[in-house]
Amino acid sequence: MSHLQWPFISGRNIHIASAQGACLYNAEGDAIIDAAGGAIVVNVGHGRQRVADAVAEATLQTSYVVPPWMTPSREALLKALQGWLPEHLTQVHCTSGGTEANEAAMKIALHYQQAIGETTRTRIIGRSISYHGTTLATASISGHPGRKKGLEAALPQFPEVQTPYPLRCPLGSHHEDSGAYYADLLRDLIESEGPENIAAFLAEPITGSSGGAIVPPEDYWPKVREICDEYGILLIMDEVMTGFGRTGTQFGYQHWPIEPDLLISGKGLAGGYAPLGGVFGSAKISEAIAEAGFQVMFNTFGGHPAACAAAAEVLNIMVEEDLVNQAAVKGSYLHERLQHAFSNHPHVAEVRGRGLFAAIEVVQNRESLERCSIEAAVTSKIVAKGLSKGVFYYGGGTGDVRDIICMGPPLVISESQLDQVVDTLAECVDEVMSTLA
Numbered sequence: 001m002s003h004l005q006w007p008f009i010s011g012r013n014i015h016i017a018s019a020q021g022a023c024l025y026n027a028e029g030d031a032i033i034d035a036a037g038g039a040i041v042v043n044v045g046h047g048r049q050r051v052a053d054a055v056a057e058a059t060l061q062t063s064y065v066v067p068p069w070m071t072p073s074r075e076a077l078l079k080a081l082q083g084w085l086p087e088h089l090t091q092v093h094c095t096s097g098g099t100e101a102n103e104a105a106m107k108i109a110l111h112y113q114q115a116i117g118e119t120t121r122t123r124i125i126g127r128s129i130s131y132h133g134t135t136l137a138t139a140s141i142s143g144h145p146g147r148k149k150g151l152e153a154a155l156p157q158f159p160e161v162q163t164p165y166p167l168r169c170p171l172g173s174h175h176e177d178s179g180a181y182y183a184d185l186l187r188d189l190i191e192s193e194g195p196e197n198i199a200a201f202l203a204e205p206i207t208g209s210s211g212g213a214i215v216p217p218e219d220y221w222p223k224v225r226e227i228c229d230e231y232g233i234l235l236i237m238d239e240v241m242t243g244f245g246r247t248g249t250q251f252g253y254q255h256w257p258i259e260p261d262l263l264i265s266g267k268g269l270a271g272g273y274a275p276l277g278g279v280f281g282s283a284k285i286s287e288a289i290a291e292a293g294f295q296v297m298f299n300t301f302g303g304h305p306a307a308c309a310a311a312a313e314v315l316n317i318m319v320e321e322d323l324v325n326q327a328a329v330k331g332s333y334l335h336e337r338l339q340h341a342f343s344n345h346p347h348v349a350e351v352r353g354r355g356l357f358a359a360i361e362v363v364q365n366r367e368s369l370e371r372c373s374i375e376a377a378v379t380s381k382i383v384a385k386g387l388s389k390g391v392f393y394y395g396g397g398t399g400d401v402r403d404i405i406c407m408g409p410p411l412v413i414s415e416s417q418l419d420q421v422v423d424t425l426a427e428c429v430d431e432v433m434s435t436l437a
């Protein structure tokens with residue numbers, strides 16, 4: 001055994017020996033249903049031979065080529081991306097993950113505003129419950145106090161607007177005016193900062209694990225799109241968690257009649273088979289940046305040939321097996337089962353999400369929405385209990401928002417496995433909450 005410590009800070013260290021379909025297997029061969037799809041990543045399931053073959057082929061063909069150059073696997077990815085991206089997003093910048101993709105998009109938005117002569121537009125608005133990455137800029141703009149702890153004094157400041165949280169809307173839970181309420185907060189913030197100072201607005205269409213699959217009110221996104229257009233602000237949609245089929249549409253924003261100016265992806269783009277992130281933008285943006293003589297610098301491993309090969313094959317499988325639709329159909333089944341298990345549960349405030357991205361919010365009191373104490377550590381207890389019963393759930397929350405249990409299983413999961421995911425979760429919640437009473 002090595003003296004080296006993995007991970008950097010010691011904690012729970014589970015050994016996974018192999019994975020297939022919707023399951024992980026430990027060294028003893030016990031199955032764990034991967035209800036989290038890793039970190040809400042795995043879409044076509046584990047252990048796909050044809051993805052492994054495509055990666056091996058690309059590795060032999062072009063082990064490494066600088067990111068701006070073309071290779072067969074990069075061509076395959078561009079071909080596979082057709083039919084996924086909206087027509088105006090023709091420019092592709094690949095990174096090695098979601099953080100880098102968000103960071104690149106923030107810089108592209110700032111560059112664009114400078115390039116078109118909007119030189120005072122140097123601020124990007126983020127939201128109060130959100131996660132965009134690990135770098136100083138992406139961590140700063142994230143509405144995730146837990147992940148900023150100890151860094152606060154060193155982080156650059158970004159203006160922040162409230163994330164829609166219909167369950168806890170100050171007007172009342174799921175109030176009919178909540179969409180207008182949250183959109184107006186954005187307008188107010190833009191006005192107080194000065195619209196001439198704002199370059200972009202960065203947000204997830206459906207809030208990821210930081211909030212636990214929070215779906216905004218129906219009229220929120222159309223109103224936000226209008227506000228961004230009115231003030232000349234770019235809308236950057238972080239689809240790292242929601243993109244490429246997870247929510248039952250190709251992208252999360254497609255649940256509403258809007259389109260983003262910059263679309264960001266990661267996770268599901270390569271289905272967990274390789275590290276890859278993507279920034280997709282319009283020719284209008286790239287041409288302005290080029291004319292101004294600015295650079296869109298690559299990461300050495302951005303768009304790595306093996307990662308592009310994996311993504312191309314994953315996207316082909318997604319289409320051949322109709323997995324976006326499967327996410328919608330199986331998602332309905334999962335939500336029905338979750339509603340049945342939890343809609344009257346004294347310690348579950350609500351079930352939420354879209355498609356195969358779902359979450360429950362566990363609370364001390366369903367009526368008052370009072371949260372459990374931080375010390376009670378409900379999320380980690382439920383996740384640990386789930387693992388002991390053979391299901392891996394993804395713990396969510398930001399510290400302030402807490403006791404969120406997320407599910408984002410591989411889109412190939414079966415109904416009987418979904419039954420097990422829900423039944424086990426009900427047992428875990430009951431067992432953990434009974435120890436707190």
Ligand SMILES: Cc1ncc(COP(=O)(O)O)c(C=O)c1O
Nearest residue numbers: 097098099131132133208240241
């Ligand atoms: C919405 C969202 N954006 C960005 C990221 C960061 O991506 P990565 O961990 O690949 O750097 C994540 C990761 O969880 C995410 O969920």
